[in-house]
Amino acid sequence: MTTLLITGGAGFIGSHLTRLFVTKYPEYHIVNLDELTYAGNLENLQDIENAPNYTFVKGNIIDAALLQQLFNKYAFTAVLHCAAESHVDRSITDPLAFVKTNVLGTATLLQTAKDNWKNDFTGKIFYHISTDEVYGSLGDTGFFYENTAYDPRSPYSASKASSDHFVRAFYHTYGLPVKISNCSNNYGPFHFPEKLIPLCIHNIINNKPLPIYGKGENVRDWLFVEDHARAIDIIFHKGKTGETYNIGGHNEWTNIALVKELCKQMDIKLRREPGDSAKLITYVTDRAGHDLRYAIDATKLKEELGWVPSLQFEEGIAKTIDWYLENSEWLRDVTSGAYKEYYEGLYK
């Protein structure tokens, strides 16, 4: 049996990816290594936790001894590396946490894979899941391509850029068979409510202010999370070794237009008067170093591997809102305890 290591499988994207692989490939054994930080939650995987081809291990990717034990026990032939500190605002208050997990953690994982595969790389894959933020910030026009020069501007994106560089360095120096994808902003179920869309859904439900940084004119390119997982599946199985693939939704929204759209849809779902939720919109101090615009050109992925997003935004966002309304217990659980402290500290 092929045994794959997924890191960070209890997080937002990792849980969708783990579910996809566990259900679609019963012939693979999936081991999910996750430290269960504030962002990791085993509730995200309840529906597959007893699957015969799935094992969960709690642990940290910077723990080289643990990684070695797991390679000894499971003889992984592939790594799908999702674990990361992922929130830009947290990286502004605690950059070193991002260096530890995203840089040191990725390097530790690369080194362990290389040592265990002992230069016999046939049939092996180290797949690194990365972000479009490594390319920096766009003006009003243009797109990020796979060959766009790196220009990270936040501690988060600098740590992800660094991890991408290590992955490529292991490919060029040791021949480690790597694949990298850089994706735009994801949205969908199980998204932790520190990020814009789930935070606003949570606050609309609870009649709390919707904090818009600056003037709300920054632009993001939103992709439904299951489409990201599907793209990773295709690149993992059919993408070329040593290559990078951009993944994006061709779905750009200014933050303020996006939040107004959410308010409109939630007024209908919550049977409120039109315009009621939008009254919660509150402009707050801008994020330090706030990137203006991200937009991905995913032509390579479409032309080489035939991937296009399957969901239109209207459908994806409606599904997402319904999921949050139907899973109030999940939302309550993740917003209790430490979340409150974080939230009150950030939006003083």
Ligand code: NAD
């Ligand atoms: P997330 O914060 O929701 O989940 C991260 C997961 O990693 C959590 O389960 C957490 O417990 C785990 N983790 C964190 N540090 C760890 C460590 N040291 N050891 C083991 N596990 C650890 O993140 P996400 O939004 O699902 O992002 C997943 C990956 O995709 C990241 O690499 C991120 O950079 C990338 N990405 C995210 C987006 C997005 O819009 N969310 C877009 C493009 C790329």
Ligand code: DAU
């Ligand atoms: O582009 C991919 C990246 O998208 C991923 O690599 C990151 O892991 C992910 O967190 C996301 O980063 P962003 O910073 O774009 O996402 P976030 O949801 O934090 O913010 C989206 C936009 O909304 C951004 O312009 C900042 C703004 N914003 C965010 C929050 C949390 C607000 O205006 N108010 C808020 O309260």
